[in-house]
Amino acid sequence: MATRRRVGSTSSETRTRLLDIAERLMLDEGYAAVGSRRVASLAGVNPALVHYYFPVTDDLFLALYRRGAERMLERHRAATEAPQPLRAMWKVAMDPRGTGLVNEFAALASHRKAIQVELVQYGEEHRRLMTEAVTRIFADYGVDPEEMTPTQLVLLMTALSRMLITEDAIGLSLGHGDARAIVERFLDRYEPLPG
Amino acid sequence: MATRRRVGSTSSETRTRLLDIAERLMLDEGYAAVGSRRVASLAGVNPALVHYYFPVTDDLFLALYRRGAERMLERHRAATEAPQPLRAMWKVAMDPRGTGLVNEFAALASHRKAIQVELVQYGEEHRRLMTEAVTRIFADYGVDPEEMTPTQLVLLMTALSRMLITEDAIGLSLGHGDARAIVERFLDRYEPLPG
DNA sequence: CCCGGTGCTCAACAGGTGTTTAACTTGGAT
């Protein structure tokens, strides 16, 4: 029963190429456009090859998600070590590629249980790490928790960046300047720019 | 050329039922699950009937979107006339059904131009109306624009409610209490509860 | 009484999808 078939190695260049294509497809046309046949044809290979590396399509999505999540985690970790860590974190959050993928996966998770589980796991870990980092930074800066708690800044950045990026993608930008100012006024107070 | 086929009346009960089913499907399984055949089978009718009311699938999506958008607009307009209008607006924004649909359509718009156009139009009108209402309310309450501008409150509510509802839907709620407090602390100041 | 329109179905076309099975090719180790 269920003699598992051969599966391609994780370090294969082709595998990476397939993931790159799937990622671009997801950002350009949404998760519904991603599938073994579509990815295969864009890569100029046979659909069966996609299944050689990703036996079922959920495996493709999961691999894509994990790769993106780990990159994002690493970028945020690096941000906490920057000279102005809060600004660096905000910059990472405002990256259209990273946050765009997160948005797409959030939509996908609504009807793919395997993705949902992974999303929640990573989401909680990510939030925990961010909050811990901001807690240290706030202690350093002497931020009054009555003004803003670490959790609040983290969720504020997350919510605003997601909305701004989603809306920018469809060409809606009414009030975006004001929205950014919510976070940036806070940043100006605790991490003032040289100018 | 293009002899347009017969199209069912807008006031038909069946048409409304089809829209209701499409809406539930969209909320439960995401936009990718919505289509003429799927909707037809859930309604227990022939797929051709769906095309009788909605010649092509985009028509279904557009009708669904317009209905939802108008309902949402009306609810928000009613909220501005409530005794505590800011609280009422926040309550409307935090309704999972309405905001859930908005989220799903935002994802859909990325690869359906017709939807995108409609979404931007409605989005801008909605935001404008909300901002005007809040401007009047702020003038009434004497809110210092240094503390918060009307636009900022509108976008803050929108961004936070979208994120909270999206995440709740997949079972991620870390820090949500703190996030809600960002808005609710402001509400407490200007629209204090009786207790 | 029949005529026209409305609601609805049947059956099909044309295409897309995920997935599997077997087999081919190629390059390195033995």
Next chain:
DNA sequence: ATCCAAGTTAAACACCTGTTGAGCACCGGG
């Protein structure tokens, strides 16, 4: 020189999709 394993393909199965053209059943107005 040969054997094996990895990368890759061709072909097919089974299914789901949007969409259409013709035609059915019914019902109210002439």
